[in-house]
Amino acid sequence: MSAGRDAAGEAIGRLVPAILDALAVLEHAARHLDPETLAALTQAVGERGSDLGPALAAARALDWPEGLIPVRDCMERAGQAALGGLDGLAGAMAAPDPLRAAYRATRAYGRGCEAIYPLAPFMSAVSRFFLTPEAREDAALAARLSAQPGREGRGTMSLGGPPGSRGAAALYVPEDHDPARPAPLIVALHGGSGDGGGFLWTWLRDARSRDCILLAPTAIGRTWSLQDPALDGENITRLVAQVASGWAVDPARMLLTGMSDGGTFAYLHGLAAGVRFTHLAPVAAAFHPIMASVADPARLRGLPVFILHGARDWMFPPETAERAASLLVQGGAAVRHEEIADLAHCWPREANGRVLDWFLGGGRSPLVA
Template sequence: MGQESGHGPNRDVAATSQGRLSARPQAIAQPGGLPVGLSRLGLEEGRDGLLFVPRGLDPARPAPLVVMLHGAGGEAAHVMGLVEPAAAAQGFVVLSPDSRLGTWDVIRGGYGPDVAFLNRALERVFAGAAIDPGRIAVGGFSDGGSYALCLGLANGDLFSDVLAFSPGFAAPAVTTGRPRIFISHGDRDEVLPVDKCGRRLARVLREGGYDVDYREFGGGHVVPPEMVAGALARFFS
């Protein structure tokens, strides 16, 4: 990798093209800029996304954040429901953006608009809520699981954990840090076959030195509740 140099738009574009995110949590004396409960992000008129903020966030105890990414042809609501009940009970924030088009940019040919939009969404969350910089996870299902792996591996200095449910691949342009990785996959998945996807990814990532928790379940291209519970338990461990 080449050295980073300079500042401004050119550097931002270069970072975005590598899947790099610049948004970071900040100290907030009086949070409250984000609506409590489930709401739209409010960044775009069309494809936008959802945000869930539990009640009673204490700025003296910054909250964990989970970023959830939907599958191909999906939208934020398809994955928000997987974690919203746990977020309300355990007190963590959930950000779920919509992809700009039918699926995530790298799957369509290269990093760019989805990285930029996610960065905007993260900046909004970080400006309105006290977030624990050591407890930020990126997760997703199917294409969203693949994209979570891509972004998590590229931004291990931001994400402590990656929660990949039935992912197909991981293709980070760069790697940074060593996030912990949770992967679940159904042994009868006909969309993304387990042997070519979940099993192979777990093996390759372990060989690369990552801390991987791989769990296989009996079933197809789905996200069983127990896999979500297992991923979150590991995230909070």
């Protein structure tokens, strides 16, 4: 039994770092996907190589002790997802639509994170991966997050169906959430072909580090109901109410953010009368002047809005964000506009911290041209 546990320990020590390294590669690739640099990016992933394949094969060859089989299963699913993502990226240029193939490959990041996250309370390397660089040095935070593994109503879970189900949502509640201390709420809306189960991981590291509850709904249809905002809007309202009834949410700190179609829907829903969100942060979103003209004037006055857009965005040009910022300022909103020089039509993960600084600090920043 001891020899078996020793071999399993060695396999864990080899496989976990390989999984986390592969996830980091997928995360980097998702941030830098761009039609102009796609060929070089996918080539670099292919030439870089990975220890994951051999480590996964070695783990599969072991006769695992019964008590470690759940650990093995988490690593197996995470490793398989991450390896598939790397292979998909490396071979994207051979696909009929290379950019679409590369985007599809990077979605393995969410599946890999979902599979390995249950090990975070027990493995410091996994826990550190799901913290911001600054929070990784906070020993007290690490201790609080791992103090009660498996605590009911904490960590990641689903509302309304399995992760990615239409109209359902993925939810993260900090492991150390205290009902006596209402937490800020982040509601993050996926892009047009995504889902909440995958998009949750775009924000989880920051939410976990900053003690925020994170909700990632999935659109009812193929994408958000841009032509009928009430359809998805009512579902989001219902999901937010469900979270607020089950956990302590701070009603004065509720952020609605989203990417691409999700960012556009953050405008449509977030500017409507009666919506409870205190801050909006659309990213890489489309914006039509009619959105400002039909927005509730009372809602718009003083509303903190942080607009993020890439200078290299090939789907919605940066002028889209400039026009949105100008029109919203004219309507009385408190707008911050940031154009990121090297960003294409991707989520700027490095900006999450700046958005949270703005959101948690009050958010009333002047327009940045």
